Amino acid sequence: MSDALITVSGLGFSADSRRILHDIDFAIQPGEIVTIVGPNGSGKSSFLKCLIGALGPQTGTITRRKGLKIGYVPQKLHLDQAFPMSVERFLRLGSRVPQAERDAIVERLGLRDVLTRQVAELSGGQLQRVLLAHALIGRPHLLILDEAAQGLDQPAVAGFYRLVEDVRRDLGCAILMVSHDLHVVMSASDRVICLNGHVCCEGTPTIVSAAPEYRRLFGHGTEGALALYRHEHDHAHDHAGHDHAG
Numbered sequence: 001m002s003d004a005l006i007t008v009s010g011l012g013f014s015a016d017s018r019r020i021l022h023d024i025d026f027a028i029q030p031g032e033i034v035t036i037v038g039p040n041g042s043g044k045s046s047f048l049k050c051l052i053g054a055l056g057p058q059t060g061t062i063t064r065r066k067g068l069k070i071g072y073v074p075q076k077l078h079l080d081q082a083f084p085m086s087v088e089r090f091l092r093l094g095s096r097v098p099q100a101e102r103d104a105i106v107e108r109l110g111l112r113d114v115l116t117r118q119v120a121e122l123s124g125g126q127l128q129r130v131l132l133a134h135a136l137i138g139r140p141h142l143l144i145l146d147e148a149a150q151g152l153d154q155p156a157v158a159g160f161y162r163l164v165e166d167v168r169r170d171l172g173c174a175i176l177m178v179s180h181d182l183h184v185v186m187s188a189s190d191r192v193i194c195l196n197g198h199v200c201c202e203g204t205p206t207i208v209s210a211a212p213e214y215r216r217l218f219g220h221g222t223e224g225a226l227a228l229y230r231h232e233h234d235h236a237h238d239h240a241g242h243d244h245a246g
Helices: 044-052 087-092 099-108 124-136 154-171 182-188 205-210 212-245
Strands: 006-015 018-028 033-037 059-064 070-073 142-146 174-178 191-195 199-203
Touching (some): 033 044, 033 182, 087 099
Parallel strands (some): 142 174
């Protein structure tokens, strides 16, 4: 489709004489939430780095819509513990936006109380919200999350992805994320792509969780967890609907 934010055709990438990605076709549309799943070593992070331009593919093409703004949340932030950096200062790095716009993101993500804290002293959950805020400043058209909730406990993971859904709803940006938290993330996705060097299967969470390729990679346990989460998710929505109706 011509309004795609990014279109990938025949992408291939190798490193140290090892083929990591091959024959990947992909596109993401405005406002879409797409999750990439795959086993360790399947090329997920390399794929994201190709999309943002940090790595150059050896084959294929990547076409980004003119003027496309991308916000990126990495797996880990490598900070020198001895180098002082307040949250407020970190949020000013690399972006020139009006103070009111920055303040709005700070309020939205509940970070007002940590602005004067050192980034190196934050808890895992606080740091992830700070990284998300930094990625959202400047209102990107596409937010890319590379296992952004890695290392958080299960309630924090669920809270983080609820926040991501709220961000998509309120800011209208598309979201592309890699995650191992399959039973949480897939249910929040419009489309899931199963990657293992190439695209094994893709579609809605229901379609992908039933695909033989997905089950070969992840087994039946994950599909069961997804089904349970979907049941709870739908049940909660049903109750919410009744509450509003009443």
